Every structure is written in structure tokens, then in C-alpha cells.
Amino acid sequence: MPQLETVVAEIAAEMAARPDRGTVATYIPELGRVDPNQFAIAVALEDGSTVCGGDCGTSFSIQSVSKVFTLTLALGLAGDRLWNRVGREPSGSRFNSIVQLEQERGIPRNPFINAGAIAVTDTILSGHQPREALGEILRFLQFLADDDGVHIDRAVAASEERSGFNNRALANFMKGFGVIENTVDYVLGVYFHHCAIAMTARQLAKAGSFLAHQGRNPATGHSVVTAERARRINAIMLTCGHYDGSGEFAYRVGLPGKSGVGGAILAIVPGKASVAVWSPGLDASGNSHLGRIALEKLTARMGWSVFGAPTMADG
Template sequence: MIKTPLFLATETLTLQTILNEIADTMNASTERGTVANYIPELAAVDPNQFGISVALPTGEVFNAGCAQQLFSIQSISKVFSLTLALGKIGDAVWNKVGREPSGDPFNSIVQLEHEHGKPRNPFINAGAIAVVDSIMMGHEPKEVLAEILQFVRYIANDNSVAIDEKVALSELATGHRNASLAHFMASFGRIEHDINKLLGAYYHQCSISMSCEQLAKSGLFLVSDGVNRVTGKQIVSSQRARRINSLMLMCGHYDGSGEFAYRVGLPGKSGVGGGILAIAPGKASIAVWSPGLDTIGNSKLGTLALELLVQRTGWSVF
């Protein structure tokens, strides 16, 4: 593949044209994956939807498909809670979670037993629960959620971002595996807060609802060395932005992270709501959404769409 500048553009071929063509291809697909049926509210989502947004550091945003449709970002929120935790307690985060790929499903308990209750990375469920535990710092769930939501609104530059309460309650009712993970970590002395309160905060964090456009805008600080150039705000240091991107590349798609890096070649974080946030450093923040998942739990069409986008733009980091 020949790499091109920012994006392949001629008088007849623009970034908007590329996105329109990708959306048309995705909408025509008959193999769409399976929605996350273990969470009742997500099981009810129409799988015949696809959206894509590309936000550039200049402030330009290009959309195609259902780019304004709200969806549950689920595990994509783990990027934001990790960023917040790093801002609050710095590298002490790494006393609670590791920085290595898991190689196991996102809700696996196997490695926790072998590694004395320390999750392999902050993007698997156990790791994300531990990160929320580090953010709580003795506060009640409502206070913690207000802080997380305020941060997401800040980086997205959009005060309309909200939590879908129905999805959160749906997860609370069915989250037995996550409760097991939390209790198992607590048995090793790695959880500091009441587990019911901790899980309540975690489920509500995962139930943040955003559109592709909002999500793409929220990732702009990871495009430009920690700075959102649209707002001029320094969110994190350049070193920290690069390290968050590296974790997204290595761990952002659970035991499918290597395959995603091979096919797409960008830092990315998926969620079982069907969304993926991908970062092309120095070039763009990209959000895709299609509710149908592959067997690992990543958006089937979202992954394919990002693969096509990288082929057309040359944005791979490799």
C-alpha cells in the first residue's frame, strides 16, 4: 500500500466521497455480525445501522451514514476514565493495572488468578473496574460519575453528552461476571471501595451515550500530542497522549488487538455497543458505529470500514 498525504484528494475524490462510498458499502453488506444480546438494552438495537465520522485537527468534521445517531459507547469510555485517572493520580495507576495485552476475552477471570488479582491492562473489564476504583477516592458514585461525564463533555466540547440510564440499569441487572471480577480482585486486597458502589459507577460510565460525531471530536486530543487544537486546550502531556495511543494499539480490541493492528494499523478502542474510536496521530480522530459484533466482541462492519478508510487514505501508523 502506498502511503499518501493527509488524505487522497483530487477534484473528484475527497474525504467526504471516501466516507460516502464506505457507508454505501457497509449498508449493502449482508454479514453484519451479532448485537450484544447479553445486555438486554443492547440486544434491542437495530443492527442495520452504520455511521462514520472523521474529525480533523482543523475543526472540520466529515460524516456519513448514521453519524448523528446516539449509541452506548461502552468500553470506549475506558480510554476517558484512564485519561482522567492518569490526571488524578499519575503513574500510580500502574500499581493497580498492567500495560500488557491480555490475549483473553474482555471479561475473563483466568489471568487474575495467575497474576494475584492485578488486571493485565486498563481496557479489559477487570482493569477498567480497577481504574474506576482509583478515581473514586472515597467519593459517592454520583460524584464520580459527574466528574467522568464532565470530563467527556469537556474533551468532546459538547455539554449535551449524557448517560443512558436504561442501559446502565440493564447492565446492573445482568453484570454477574463483572461482579465476580470485582470480588476476585477484592480478595487480593486490590479494591478499595464498596463493590456495589464501584460497579454502579462502572456500569454508568459504560452507558455514556454519544454519536459518531461527538465521539470523533472527543478523540482529537489524542491526535495532536495531547492538545485539542480546535479548542486550544491541553488535555494531557504529549508523552501521555502517545502512551495512551500505544495502549489502544496493543490492548484496545481485547484478544483481537493484534488482528486490528494488522488490518487497520491505528490505535483504537472498541465497545460492545458497536462503536470504535480510532486515532490517526497528527491526522484525524475517527469514530465508526455498527451494532453487530464479531465473535470477539468488536464491531464487524466498523472494523471493515476502518480497514477500507486506511487503504484509501494511507493513515496507517506502519
């Protein structure tokens, strides 16, 4: 087995040299201004150490990767009652599709598409003022990353609010079916802001560590969620974490993962590590183009797929 430090350094160098970088998201104008010639990879291990390569000190908007953490919080508040409002099946549709939502009477297919994450945000908001709910989400991520430097990028949040017409349609549609309980503008305000949370790859990898270690934060030994809940969150990440590209990601990478249109991917190696990659250019499904390639190379070289180590015959 090659040394992780060597593999990470090699992958960072390979990604820096590639000309195919995908296309940055422009429907959120602030994201369209991000330089696509950036790449970072960070691997957080059980002993608390982190192996990094590339632009690991650069903060980026985690966008939909935040949905992993809002799902964790909502399950803590509502337990399995959450699944009365949100499904657990892959969507097979674009992340902001309204067609499926109409066919299924306002119940989002899973918590990682936009409609599902808005319903999850509504659960967190219930009984709180928007500022309180958003503060709880931000503090949770700061706690998991053990870093108060995790913050909200106000420029990105404002850009999302100005351009979030599709999300407003989804939220109002769910409100009409009674799936959304709180004031739509309040729910969307919290949603836009938690998607605009900014982190480095190192911070994000550390924040996801509890999912790699049966719900336990390896740095402190404290339980964040039960082992059963961690397994179930990982299962939803594996089947639904990359929108209509989830099957391709599972096929090529073989890990639970969650992507965001800011170019980040959080991937979980159960029992071993939490991995964060970031490259702003996206593929046709809205997932980081180089991020997916980097993770495919990492899992192949380290033998980390949940489906078993690769053989010489694997392509």
C-alpha cells in the same frame, strides 16, 4: 490522494449495502434490542471540522470506549502509580476472563479489559461519592466533545446492573487481593454507568481528538494531557484496545483504537484525525464487524496506517 469527503461517503454506502453485519450483544439485554442495520462514521480533523457518513446523528452506548477516557482521568489523578494496580500488556483472553486474574493475583493485565477498567474506576472513585465520580467522567466527555448532549443512557445502565454477574465476580475477586479499595457496589455502579454513556459518532470523534494531536484539544488549543501521556495512551490502545482481537485490528487497520460491545470504535490517526465508527453487530471477539472493515478501508484509501502508507502489493 482521494478527497476524504468522497472516501467517507463511499464507505458509508458500502457498509449500508453489506449483508454481513455481525451479531448484536445480547448478554446486556438493552443492547440486544438495537437495530443492527445502522452504521455511522465520523472523522474529526485538526481544523475543527468533522466529515460524517451514515447515521451520524444517532446516539449509541459507547460501552468500553469510555475506558479510554476513564484511563485519561485516572492517570491525571494517580500518575504512574496507577500502574501498580493495572498492567499494560495485551491479555490474549476474553475481555471478562477471570482465569488470568487469578493467575496474576488480582492485577488486571491492562486497563481496557473489564477487570482493568473496574480498577481504573476505583481510582477515580477514591475520595469521592459515586455520584461525584460519575459526574466528573460525564463532564469530561461533554467538555472534550464540546457538547452537553452527551448523556448517560439510564436504561442501558440498569440493564448492565441487572446482568453484570461476571463483572461482580471480577470486582470481588480483586477486592479480595486488595486491588479494589472502595466498596464494590459503589465501584460497579460508577463503572456500569460510564459504560452506558451515549454519544453520536460525531461527538465521539471530537472527544478523541486530543489523542490525535499530542494531547491538545485542536478546537480550543488547550492541553488536555501532555504529549507523552497521549502517546502512551495511544500505545495501549494499539496493543490492547480490541481484547483478544487487538493483533488482528493492528494488522488490518494499523491505528490505535478502542472498541465497545455497543458497536463503537474510536481510532486515532496521530497528527491527522480522530475517527469514530459505529455498527451494532459484533464479531467473535466482541468488536464491531462493519466498524473494523470500514476502518480498514479508510486507512487503506487515505494511507493513514501508523505503519506506513499501503503499496499496490498490499492485500
